[in-house]
Amino acid sequence: MNDSHIGENAELYAVGSLDELERQRVEAHVANCADCLRRLGQAEETVLGLERETQAAPLPADARAPQFIAPRRAVWWLGALAAAAALIIGYLLPHPPTASNGPAQVAMLHSHFNHAQFTGAGPLAKVIYARDRSWYYVIVEGSHAYSVEGVGTSGTIDLGSVTTRDGTSELFVPHARRFERIELRDGPNVVETAQIR
Amino acid sequence: MALPHVSRIVHSPKDFRVRDEALEAAFARRDATAYERAYQQFGARMYTSALRVLRDKELAHDCVHDVLLHLWRKGTSYSPARGNLEAFLVVCVRNAALTRARDDARRRALLAEAPPPATSTLDADPFEHAHVTEALSKLSETQAKTIQLAYYRGMTHTEIAAALSEPVGTIKSRISNALRTLRDALGKESLR
Numbered sequence: 001m002n003d004s005h006i007g008e009n010a011e012l013y014a015v016g017s018l019d020e021l022e023r024q025r026v027e028a029h030v031a032n033c034a035d036c037l038r039r040l041g042q043a044e045e046t047v048l049g050l051e052r053e054t055q056a057a058p059l060p061a062d063a064r065a066p067q068f069i070a071p072r073r074a075v076w077w078l079g080a081l082a083a084a085a086a087l088i089i090g091y092l093l094p095h096p097p098t099a100s101n102g103p104a105q106v107a108m109l110h111s112h113f114n115h116a117q118f119t120g121a122g123p124l125a126k127v128i129y130a131r132d133r134s135w136y137y138v139i140v141e142g143s144h145a146y147s148v149e150g151v152g153t154s155g156t157i158d159l160g161s162v163t164t165r166d167g168t169s170e171l172f173v174p175h176a177r178r179f180e181r182i183e184l185r186d187g188p189n190v191v192e193t194a195q196i197r
Numbered sequence: 198m199a200l201p202h203v204s205r206i207v208h209s210p211k212d213f214r215v216r217d218e219a220l221e222a223a224f225a226r227r228d229a230t231a232y233e234r235a236y237q238q239f240g241a242r243m244y245t246s247a248l249r250v251l252r253d254k255e256l257a258h259d260c261v262h263d264v265l266l267h268l269w270r271k272g273t274s275y276s277p278a279r280g281n282l283e284a285f286l287v288v289c290v291r292n293a294a295l296t297r298a299r300d301d302a303r304r305r306a307l308l309a310e311a312p313p314p315a316t317s318t319l320d321a322d323p324f325e326h327a328h329v330t331e332a333l334s335k336l337s338e339t340q341a342k343t344i345q346l347a348y349y350r351g352m353t354h355t356e357i358a359a360a361l362s363e364p365v366g367t368i369k370s371r372i373s374n375a376l377r378t379l380r381d382a383l384g385k386e387s388l389r
Contacts, residue, residue: 008373014288015376016295017347017354023292027274034278041280046380047291048284050348051249053329054319056241060254063244065236066262068229068269119272 005029006036014043024121028190031120032181114197118184122146122191127182129196136173136182138162143169146186150179221277232269236261239283243290245319250294250351260297264290295351332382340375347372 006026012018013026030037112132118125124141136159138148143164148171150157157177162169184192220238223231240261247257268275268289275285333341346352346360354372358365 008369011373011376012347012354012369013292015344015347015372016288016291016351017357017372018292019299019353020296030279031274037276037279041278041284042380043376044279044284044288045281046376046383047348048281048287049332049383050329050379051242051246051287051291052325053321054245054249054326055322057245057248057319059241059244060258063240063258065233065240066265066269068232068266117272119274121274124271 005033006040010036010039011043011046013040014047016047024191025189027121028192031193032183032190116182116194116196118182118192118194120184120190120192122184122186125184125192125194127194127196133178133196134174136179138171138173138182138184140169140184141167143167144186145169146184146191148173149183149185150177151181151183152177152179156183216281218277221275221282224282225276227269227272229269232265235282235286236265239286242283243286246287246291247294249319250291250298256297257294260294261290264293267293298351299353328383332379335378335382336375340371340378343368343371344375344379 006013006029009018009022009026013023018026026036026040030040113128113130115126115128118127118140122140123144126139128137128139129135136150138159140146140162145161145163146169147161148159150159150173157179159173159182160171162171179196181196182194183190217238220231220234224235243261243264244257247260248254251257251260264286275282279285333344336344342361343357346357347354352360354368355365357372358368361368
């Protein structure tokens with residue numbers, strides 16, 4: 001797979017000839033490439049055609065459907081916001097916040113903000129951002145040092161890397177620029193993308 | 198009268214296949230009801246795909262559960278622009294099953310020694326079997342051999358390259374070309 005497109009790996013992904021890491025790279029790429037997504041989908045449809053050679057076997061008699069309960073991702077990042085809220089209260093008191101992520105809480109105190117979920121092959125992640133795009137606050141589950149890039153009409157900007165705190169990693173970016181999307185990168189590979197609307 | 202939410206109806210000698218675009222869109226939005234419907238509609242096909250690889254009913258059904266719950270928790274990487282939801286799910290579960298099989302040395306040996314699975318534990322669909330056999334006949338001898346190893350025996354491209362003593366790049370191109378030939382031979386419309 002070259003840097004631009006997945007190429008032959010679309011068919012290899014569908015037929016099952018890629019290992020897990022190679023599949024993750026394909027998934028990360030097609031999250032942002034309509035042409036490759038279409039090629040991958042066509043390859044998947046071909047494999048479905050081969051699978052139909054056998055009749056679908058009935059599910060086991062005692063099989064039950066999985067329980068699709070609201071996942072943890074709906075709340076995990078709220079912990080960070082709860083911490084932010086606590087520090088905002090602290091900010092209103094005579095002593096300013098002393099935590100390392102104080103700037104994020106201060107920014108949220110003074111702004112209207114939105115949030116967007118990252119999608120892709122990487123960890124649970126979210127970006128909270130000012131509606132006027134004056135700052136971005138990226139929160140990633142886990143302690144891996146992902147780098148963060150902002151992609152806009154004027155190009156891609158390296159925003160830095162997340163740093164770990166209490167089981168989550170985060171990066172506050174006081175950056176007055178309008179990005180169309182934020183990307184999490186692991187080395188050269190885009191693993192997650194969040195669309196900024 | 199046009200059917201709501203349905204844009205593609207594919208006729209085959211065996212049945213009608215209808216892509217439910219409302220379901221596909223709801224699945225992409227990570228709607229719980231859509232996930233339940235996807236399990237109801239495609240669970241048996243997903244289970245069969247996992248069973249072809251794992252040859253164990255309990256493991257195969259666990260694999261279906263794990264894949265759907267992983268997609269649900271993680272946020273699906275499916276979008277209707279990708280294509281057929283059933284194809285996406287089948288490939289997801291097949292890849293998950295292959296990962297399990299490759300991680301298990303005993304099952305890996307079983308895969309390498311096993312005959313093509315359709316004739317062993319699963320019932321062939323007479324029409325589709327003839328259709329696939331005819332499509333496979335369009336492949337060159339080397340393409341057919343490579344597809345046999347990649348698809349039917351679940352080997353990675355690096356394993357195939359080692360087994361055939363050929364460069365990895367050659368094997369990748371051959372698998373890619375073979376699958377594209379099969380797509381044309383099977384008929385693009387019938388695959389949707």
